[in-house]
Amino acid sequence: IPLLGIILHLRLVEKSGEADRVVEMAEKYLQWGFQCVELLLRKSASLLAIGQEAEAVQLLHQCVALDSTGRVARRIWGEHHPYQSLWPMKMECYFDLPLPVAVATRLTGAWLPPGEVIMRPSPESSDLKDIEERAQETISLDVNPDREGNPIQAEVYVQPAENGMDAPKVSPLTPEEVKSIEGELRKIAIRIKQPVIGRSDGRFPVYVIFSSKQGLIEQYGEQTAQAIDLEMQRLGEAVKKRTGWDSLVFYPDAPDLAATYGLQPLTERDPWKLKLSLSDLDKALSKKGKMIGMLLIVGGPQVIPFHELPNPTDDFDEKIFSDNPYATLGSNYFVPEWPVGRLPGAAGPDAGLLLDQLRRQVGYHNGAKQKKSMGESSILWPFLWMFDALFRILQERNNGGENAGYTAAVWRRSSTAVFRPVGNPAKLLVSPPQDTQNLPVEKLLQTEVAYYNLHGMEDTPEWYGQRDPFDPMRGPDYPVALTPAQLKRNGHAPRVVFSEACYGGHIVNKTEDTALALKFLSLGTLAMVGSTCIAYGAMTPPLVSADLLGNFFWQQMKAGRTAGEALMIAKIEMSREMVRRQGYLDAEDQKTLLSFVLYGDPLVRLENREKQAKTTLRLKKHPKIAVVDEKPVESGEPGPLSFKVLEDVKQKLAGYLPGIDTAEIHIAAQSGSDNPALSKGGKGMQHGKCYVVTVSKQVPWAKTIHRHYARATVAADGKVIKLAVSR
Structure with missing residues (x-):
């Protein structure tokens, strides 16, 4: 295959937007002996697109060494491409080695005039201050005072001067200087169209398989619990074979396993204590440069109970069963910090459903790994891939x-x-x-x-x-x-x-x-x-x-x-x-x-x-979400909404609730919806204080009772701004 044909093929694949495919093809062509700068540049850009920043940056530096003028990069991406700062602006280098006598003699009369001595700017210089001021506008590293370890300090090694002069003294970087450097790195992330990199937690992700040994034994018996543990270990090994993941099996109530991470074993399966054990595990992993990347809960609510959270709506539910708290370090569990899944078993002592799921997941991960390598040993692989993509x-x-x-x-x-x-x-x-x-x-x-x-x-x-x-x-x-x-x-x-x-x-x-x-x-x-x-x-x-x-x-x-x-x-x-x-x-x-x-x-x-496949990065800072509560309007209070407004709500809901005239109606005031400090810029805030009208009706049907709820958010001026109905 001619090199020009390979370059054209790679460009066509790049047009499809499948960065992972570009990386695979570039690697294959490089293995076949086709070495060229454009191949390396396109591979590095695709590596950045799928989140493999370390390898991408290493390749870019290799390209700079091979093409020091940056001509190929400019031909691909234009004069002002995102990576232009990696190439030198001036082709010059600092040379301070002593010349051999024979060479110096031949150069007599051809000495260059002495140049200016460029001093390292002091921390008080205006340029550094400008950088620090700009960095204040960026998001900095998440410094957790509760996390063990010393504050980050960066030291610079300076080689002693050979002329006897004292080397300049360099002190450790201050937190402000670290923030300044981080701000510049974030700007680079934005320039290469990967802004999330600047806000992400850079630790290596671990796929945590989470269960309770005592819970498995109590529901299924000790022998079956051992069989489940074996399948969990097999699943962990299958995940480790996938690129970009580590894995571990974690029982918070197993003393030997907890001691491995310096944790105290749990003696009861309280949902909140189980959640805290995950927070402790994440801190222990951070000492090794790792973090919880995904969480798989093995077992139903009899093994790992749901969190029973209060119901914020005025309906039939007394509480909400949720796995959200297992996905966060803190108490703000509306938005997860890492993905969570659960392999539930059926109620009772039969573990068939749970074991089937574990074995199926092992087969899925092993199959995905095998499928990825199928056909790559064939010389027809690029054409087979093109046919598959077209199909x-x-x-x-x-x-x-x-x-x-x-x-x-x-x-x-x-x-x-x-x-x-x-x-x-x-x-x-x-x-x-x-x-x-x-x-x-x-x-x-x-x-x-x-x-x-x-x-x-x-x-x-x-x-x-x-x-x-x-x-x-x-x-x-x-x-x-x-x-x-x-x-x-x-x-x-x-x-x-x-x-x-x-x-x-x-x-x-x-x-x-x-x-x-x-x-x-x-x-x-x-x-x-x-x-x-x-x-x-x-x-x-x-x-x-x-x-x-x-x-x-x-x-x-x-x-x-x-x-x-x-x-x-x-x-x-x-x-x-x-x-x-x-x-x-x-x-x-x-x-x-x-x-x-x-x-x-x-x-x-x-x-x-x-x-x-795209890579999701865990953010260093958990976003804060503004929420409102609802307070029922007492029957003795003057009606906040007029009869006309309630009739308008009923009319809008008539298509969902037949016989709405006999439905129950409750009115609640949103506590805090008129507070401008909640969240700036929300379009709904212009309505001021809002009320929620909940319309409920029970419809007997075929030996069952269908409970229907409809909720209308109404502004103080009577305008209906939101309608939601139960499923």
Whole structure:
């Protein structure tokens, strides 16, 4: 293959945006003996794009040595490219070695005039002060006073002068100078279009497999617990084989293991103490330059209990089961600091479901490693890759509707917006008319992605549809849309499932026959996202709550993120968007962030996105989120909202709650929504003090009771600024 053909091939691959592919191809060509600067430059740029900064910078320095004038880099990226500061502005070097006598004699009469002595600027110089002032505008290193270790000090080694003069004294860098240097590094990160690097924690990520030895023994027995431990160790070894990850199995109640990290073993499985043990583990890892990169909880709530958090909304739930606190170091657990997944077992002593999941995850990671190396030994590999890439592009264009989506008719418009990133909205299944009698179950199981936006209840395993009252087609108001019994083992299961159904992720005291989340996992689903309690969403765009979270989740999965990263980033993006709209997170926002959990491996990606993998960096500073509380308006107080406003709210909700005239209505005042110090710039803050009108109704249907909740946020002037309905 001619070198020009290889360069052209690499440029075409670069156009596709698959940086990981560019790196693989460049490495292969370099192994074949094709050495050129352009090949190295394009590889280094792609390494930066996938987060491998150390190797990329090393390659860039190698390119500077090979092309000292930077001509190739300018030809590729233009005169003012992001890496131009690496090349010398002037081709000169400092030469202070004594000349041999023979050489000095020959150079007699050709001596250059003495140059000026360039002094190192003092800390008080104006240039250094300018740098320090600019650095104040940047984000600095997260200095944790509680973390063990001495303050960072950088020392500069200066070689003694040979002429007998005293070498200049250089003192350790002050914290202000460290901040100044860091500020300049962050500017470089922005210049190379990787601003997150400047805010990220640079420690090496560790995939932590987390469980309780005593909890496993109590639920499954000692012999079965040993079998589970063996599979956990195998999973850890499989993850270690993947590039960029270390792994460890951590039992906080195992004395010998806790002593390895200098920790005290736990004597009880209190959720808060388990959370603190993870914080202690992260501190212990930091001494070795490592950090918790992802967390996999092994076991259901009988082994590692959920955190039971207070419910911020005025609805049926007494508490919220959540894994969010396991994802943070502090008490701000609305936004995770690292991805968290859980491999749950069914209630009872049968460990079959848990063992099956562990073995399936081991097979997934080993298979991903083998698939990555398939065909690379063949000389036809570049052409096979091009054919595979073309086939996948055509498949995505022609078969965009192959992924499955299933929604209740009453909110099909919002479901269309959620599903669009990964599927054809025109092929969404809608209930009614779809129900258990005419549902194409095989289609739901033979897809890679499955999205559900149906009704769910706490005490029944089924998910339900809901008729759109404005649809002239007649039918049942709440048809049974899907049951666990319909999902048969046939060797197929969607890789990733996202459900907005109320209690779609509720597994406490459940088995695979009484919880659809566990049923999907038993069939082979690798990642299942659902809510442990009542979930809220929109009837029509703009999307809110679970709809907004689902849309961001699918966007991130399509972009190549892992399931754990996708859910974590979706929660961050949802928080950012709602703060932009309102200036704060209200009650249903908070409940959405806390209640949605991931069952499965947080390292799972979509099949066609393995080569487009992106790296999520853990930030050094956890963002602070403004939240508001709700205080019920006492019945004896004068009504804050007029009768006309309440009628307007009822009219807007009539399509969701038939018979709304008999529904219960509660009014609460948002505490703090009129405080401008909460968050500056939120569009919702212009409304001042706001009230929340909660409309609830119980609808008996087929031996069950459907509980419906609708929440309207109303400004003091009577304007309805947000509507959310329960799923």
